[in-house]
Amino acid sequence: MTVTREDGADNSISWQSIRDEMMARIRAQLYAPGELIPNEVDLAAEFGCARATVNRALRDLATSGFLDRRRKAGTRVREAPRRKATLTIPLTHVEVEASGARYAYRLLERKIEAPPPLVREKLRLSGRERLLHVSSLHLADDVPHMFENRWIVLDTVPEIEDVDLSKTSPNVWLVRQAPYTHGTMEFLAEAAGAAAKHLVCAPDDPVLTMLRVTWLDAQPITYARQSFSPSHRMRLEL
Structure with missing residues (x-):
């Protein structure tokens, strides 16, 4: 009516x-x-x-x-329509398993230490914060899939200091336990460099690298640098 x-x-x-x-x-x-x-x-x-x-x-x-x-x-x-892209933080084990491969995870290093200048800049740190540095390797059918180098601000998420990261990857724990309000993702092609020994490739082989920073309002949560194997392919839907 x-x-x-x-x-x-x-x-x-x-x-x-x-x-x-x-x-x-x-x-x-x-x-x-x-x-x-x-x-x-x-x-x-x-x-x-x-x-x-x-x-x-x-x-x-x-x-x-x-x-x-x-x-x-x-x-x-608009002269050219500007579409808004919505990205979710990917869970590596979900991506690997969706491809039909068997997923595995290895904790390579975990320690509390001062971050390098680039990380301080990206997270806008004052220098007084405590950071957890974690490096890990993700595998698909026992073949290196992605090497991750991550810095976590313990002042923002202190609970992760007590988590056994040899069993749970920091990516999974943060997505489930530390909701973020905003962040950035950057994608670049670069030489494997120091990640080569983990990805079993030559240092000058090109790899896809993803840089991610997440925040809880004004508080930085984490800076992650993820380098994928030379054969990796990423697919996005528009």
Whole structure:
């Protein structure tokens, strides 16, 4: 049933239907890239709905990367849609097992020590924090899959100091026990270097390396450097 408000707005129209119609117009280039679209008041009158409904639809399109909304400057269609990528921190054992291989994990080293300058910079450390340095090797069918060099800020997650990391990898423990609020991931191709002896390859062989930093609000949790075997392939869905 359609309910019409006193101001003429039609409560049966959802923000999703408005979003879909606006998306159809963008794809048909009725609103060309870089062009201003009608303002919320005019769109609300056109669709016969409340302005708040139009606002919700446009916010969703902006979040999806199709619109650029600027206060006092209006809303424009983006020249090139900017899609938002959502990444979850991967669990290595899940990835290995999903490929059909048998997973194994080895703790190589664990000690509390001062971090190098790069780690201090990435974690924005003052120099007074206690850090746990852990290096480990992850295998697929007994073949080296990934070498991990990780620094963990004990001031943020002190509980991990009592965890037996020979049985549980720091990656698994942190994902399950130390929720993060934000972080960064960097991917690069580089020579294996010092990781070569663990990955059983030549020091100048190219490998994929992933650098990850996670935070709990303003508190740094961990910096991890993961180097994968030369045969590793990464797949992302867009």
